[in-house]
Amino acid sequence: MDDLQDLYQQLILDHNKSPRNLGKLEDYNRQAQGYNPLCGDKLQVFLHVEDGIVKDISFEGSGCAISTASASLMTQSVKGKTVEQARATFESFHQMLTEDSDNESDESALGKLVVFSGVCKYPARVKCATLAWHTVNAALSDSVKPVSTE
Amino acid sequence: MVTAAMKQVKMKTASPASSLDPYRIKQDFPVLQQQSNGRPLVYLDSANTSQKPQCVIDAINKFYAHDNANIHRGVYDLSIRATKAYENARGTIAKFVGASRPEEIIFVRGTTEAINLVAQTFVRNRVGQGDEILVTAMEHHSNIVPWQIVCQQTGAVLKVAPINDAGEIILDAYREKLTAKTKFVAMTHVSNALGTVNPIAKMIELAHEKDIPVLVDGAQAAPHIPINVSELGCDFYTVSSHKMFGPTGVGALYGRLDLLNAMPPYQGGGDMILSVTFEHTTYNEVPYKFEAGTPHIAGAIGFAAAAQYILDIGFDKLIAYEHELLDYATKSLATIPEVRMIGTAAEKVSVLSFVLDGVHPHDVGTILDQQGIAIRTGHHCAQPIMDRFDVPATIRASLAIYNTKEDIDALAASLKNVMEVFR
Structure with missing residues (x-):
């Protein structure tokens, strides 16, 4: 169970149960859809970007605890950041889950998002944690094409 | 948590009415004689692919x-x-x-x-x-x-x-x-x-x-x-x-x-x-x-x-045992209030597809895997069925002749564990 508690930490369980920034923004000007065909997770993110800053962000969709909590924490992390900062966070987050590095400086920049560091031990679940980030990355590029984790 | 739950599980043997001995059958399958994540492997994914006997x-x-x-x-x-x-x-x-x-x-x-x-x-x-x-x-x-x-x-x-x-x-x-x-x-x-x-x-x-x-x-x-x-x-x-x-x-x-x-x-x-x-x-x-x-x-x-x-082995014995096992598993899962069965046909083989209220099947799969239980979670290459029952995915335990009642007990105990994590 120790390993499992690494994965299902209280913060993840909490954001799964009560996702923040859930729903559709009324005045969004960028959006993107994400899909994970392996587990059927579907996600849509809505952004209001003004002067290069993410003024507001929300998401809708259904998925597993890891993907829901990741989407919720992603919105908290990205809100208020510049587009460049948001992209940099995406890169660091992606790196934390997919590379065997102990890059402390990267992780310290991630703040609460380090709660997902345990996911890299579960290769089948990495896509669950990164779906929201791939999706927001696409929205920041104002991509119209739905993104897939495949 | 599991250990405590497992201790309460009484060892059960096949009823005398059944003449198929699953413990002997299990010995025929080398892959089942191993540990997974520190526990005896419980393989519940035979509808995906079955294990192979030594012969x-x-x-x-x-x-x-x-x-x-x-x-x-x-x-x-x-x-x-x-x-x-x-x-x-x-x-x-x-x-x-x-x-x-x-x-x-x-x-x-x-x-x-x-x-x-x-x-x-x-x-x-x-x-x-x-x-x-x-x-x-x-x-x-x-x-x-x-x-x-x-x-x-x-x-x-x-x-x-x-x-x-x-x-x-x-x-x-x-x-x-x-x-x-x-x-x-x-x-x-x-x-x-x-x-x-x-x-x-x-x-x-x-x-x-x-x-x-x-x-x-x-x-x-x-x-x-x-x-x-x-x-x-x-x-x-x-x-x-x-x-x-x-x-x-x-x-x-x-x-x-x-x-x-x-x-x-x-x-x-x-x-x-x-x-x-x-x-x-x-x-x-x-x-x-x-x-x-x-x-x-x-x-x-x-x-x-x-x-x-x-x-x-003979289909008579096989069918009798699998029915007994299906019946045992159905009753066992029914003791977990959060379980909702998907597929309750009168005529069934030993496949149990279900969802757990409030927990995504994918999370269930990961937690069960940590406890040595191999189970399929997903759409099972049958997405129209998932749409028909309005679920994104199900958890599926598919049983074969080498599965025992202890396997079912391990599943039930682990599902109760999942509910504790997600309480």
């Missing part, structure tokens, strides 16, 4: 170690032995599915290839614009997509016979879907996602009353219920070796001899010809006409060893 592994080893040569070619002893072993395997599979002649068995890569073969060499030539191909709402993607391809090629239309909330075919609706336009029916014998056993004898009879040929996908039926294509009178029947304790990459298509004789080849190549010149090729006779190239010889031999393994 199947030995049959494949023996072929490569002693009898390996290409078939139908050499005049030397080794090739003759290989040919004999391969053709004997065809005979065993013919016996297993109740075909009257071995020529009616075509070795293929599996059920998927068998269905594609029938779609392209039989159905495609018989349908045109506006004709209909009928399937049921509980098909695996492999019994949907090949027909969609034929529809795209010909302008035919795919029709779907609906199922009820228990996951059973609605016979009256099925009957109504059999119209003058219906040119072919393809249906599963047993649903991989729900466990439902279809009343295929009746369904074949209804189709045949209108002279509509029928293919039955038997991939999920083969390890659980006896098949007799002669009694069923179906036109085509498909099985996959790996679902019935045999190796992957091989399966069989049963086809009525007169239909197979009239069908064109599926693929061109060696072994499927009698003579070739650049001007003209004469095809070999059935079944070789459909087996282009060197087949999976060792696979066919292992496949036959698996069929014989089931026949040696």
Whole structure:
């Protein structure tokens, strides 16, 4: 169970149960859809970007605890950041889950998002944690094409 | 947490009424004698692929170690032995599915290839614009997509016979879907996602009353219920070796001899010809006409060893035990209030598909894996069924003769554990 508690930490369980920034923004000007065909997770993110800053962000969709909590924490992390900062966070987050590095400086920049560091031990679940980030990355590029984790 | 829960689990043995000893059967399967994540492996994913008994592994080893040569070619002893072993395997599979002649068995890569073969060499030539191909709402993607391809090629239309909330075919609706336009029916014998056993004898009879040929996908039926294509009178029947304790990459298509004789080849190549010149090729006779190239010889031999393994156990004993196990598992899961079963047909094989209120199946799969339990979570290659029951995915425990009541107890204890994590 120790390993499992690494994965299902209280913060993840909490954001799964009560996702923040859930729903559709009324005045969004960028959006993107994400899909994970392996587990059927579907996600849509809505952004209001003004002067290069993410003024507001929300998401809708259904998925597993890891993907829901990741989407919720992603919105908290990205809100208020510049587009460049948001992209940099995406890169660091992606790196934390997919590379065997102990890059402390990267992780310290991630703040609460380090709660997902345990996911890299579960290769089948990495896509669950990164779906929201791939999706927001696409929205920041104002991509119209739905993104897939495949 | 699990340890405490496990301590409360009393050791149970098979009831005296059942004469199949699952503990002895389990000993036949080397892969089951291992630990997974520090616990004894509990394998509950046999509908995905089954494990292989030592006798199947030995049959494949023996072929490569002693009898390996290409078939139908050499005049030397080794090739003759290989040919004999391969053709004997065809005979065993013919016996297993109740075909009257071995020529009616075509070795293929599996059920998927068998269905594609029938779609392209039989159905495609018989349908045109506006004709209909009928399937049921509980098909695996492999019994949907090949027909969609034929529809795209010909302008035919795919029709779907609906199922009820228990996951059973609605016979009256099925009957109504059999119209003058219906040119072919393809249906599963047993649903991989729900466990439902279809009343295929009746369904074949209804189709045949209108002279509509029928293919039955038997991939999920083969390890659980006896098949007799002669009694069923179906036109085509498909099985996959790996679902019935045999190796992957091989399966069989049963086809009525007169239909197979009239069908064109599926693929061109060696072994499927009698003579070739650049001007003209004469095809070999059935079944070789459909087996282009060197087949999976060792696979066919292992496949036959698996069929014989089931026949040696005997379907009477197998069915009695699996019913007992299904009943035990159904009751056991019913003690967990958050469990909602998907697929509650009166006639079922030992497949339990369910969702856990408030927890996504994917999370359940990960937590169970940490406790040594291998279980499938997802759409089970049957997305239309997930849509029918309005769930994104299910958790599926699919049981085979090597599963024991302790396996079920471990599952139930772990599910209770999941609910503790997600409380």
